[in-house]
Amino acid sequence: MQKIILLAGPTASGKTATALDWARAEGGEIINADSMQIYRELDVLSARPTAAEMAVCPHHLYGTLRGDDPCSAERWRDLALPVIEDIWARGRVPIVVGGTGLYFKSLVNGLSEVPEIDPVVRAEIRATVSSETAPEAHARLEGLDPEMAQRLAPGDSQRIARALEVILSTGKSLSYWQNIPPVGGLDERDDVQILKNVTVMERARLYDRCDRRFRQMVETGAAIEEVQALLALNYASTLPVMKSLGVPHLAQYLAGDLELEEAIVLAQTATRQFAKRQMTWFRNQCGDWTPVDL
Missing domain, CATH: 1.10.20.140 (Histone, subunit A)
Known part of the structure; x- marks a missing residue:
């Protein structure tokens, strides 16, 4: 029986630290399930694990794709499954961590089979x-x-x-x-034990963590430098990477359209709204998952 540990939850809820603790205890390797952390240009603003954190154990699918190479739930699953099989083959435990609910759903429940697109x-x-x-x-x-x-x-x-x-x-x-029933999910396999966990945090505390983390990103200068580098690539504004939390507002600041404090407040508001949507999604979709109170 192969074991896989899932840890889902809203942004800024402490998933990274918890996953590292579990990796140490389980002999695990961490797989990213965050739709923004998969892009190489978004290190700071996506709150990707630091180099020191990644040194604790092997990390996979972080900074894997260019920002102009969009990732869907189907593509993420196709990237993640071979990594999971490889981790199992080496006698270790895959720990899938992130805040993108559709990634977890595609992995656990599978996907409806859409014919190959021309x-x-x-x-x-x-x-x-x-x-x-x-x-x-x-x-x-x-x-x-x-x-x-x-x-x-x-x-x-x-x-x-x-x-x-x-x-x-x-x-x-x-x-x-x-509307066609999904296929290919790990829950179809009788040789896999799936441990499903979702972080739980009091809303006011989560919002405060969101606010403080974003302000710190900006005050260190790292977030602004990251957006400057991203803008220099001339990516289309419609790409997901250009809509990532903090990017549009800091881009407006750099263009002179917003004061820095105004950009920070607007980005903080957008982050809290995003966290609220995540909490709602996980509450509705992960009712049978084990809550991890952080």
Whole structure:
């Protein structure tokens, strides 16, 4: 029986320290399940583990992809599964840690099987969506797939592009494929013991941790330097990495459109709102997981 430990939870809830303790106790290796920590350009603002923390045990899928190479839940799972198998093969315990609920869901429950997308269609859609405004891309989706357009926010360019490429390549809405029961999850295997854990923290305390952590990132100068380097790459503003917490507001500060304190307060507010959405998602989706009170 192979064992895998999952530790999900909202941002700033103390997952990294807990995962390191478990890795020491279990002979474990840590696998990232955070959609922003997978990008190499986001070290500081994604609160990626420090070099000292990564030296405690092997860490995987941190800083793996370029920011202009978007990662979906399906792609993350395809990256994570071989790593998990390799860790098991070496007699160690994989510890999957992060705040992206869909990553955990894809790993545990599997994914609905969507047919392979025509690479030509994919390239054309990605290029077109990058050149359009968000309302234009959303309007185009509405004309082809009203159901998915209703489900997706106009600014969610990554998912809009996905919905467009699916309906143009397969002739069916992404919602059609999503309604097919998922397959390929670890919960289908009788040779795997999955220990599911989710962090729990009083809301006011979590919000305070979010606020203090972001201010510290800025006051050390590291966050601003990171955004400067990111802007120098001229990535499309629609990419997930450019929408990461803190990036838009610090970019506005660097452009002279916001005072620094104003940028900090706005980013802190966005971070708290994000943490609230994460808590709601985990509460609704992980009701049978073991709460870890931090």
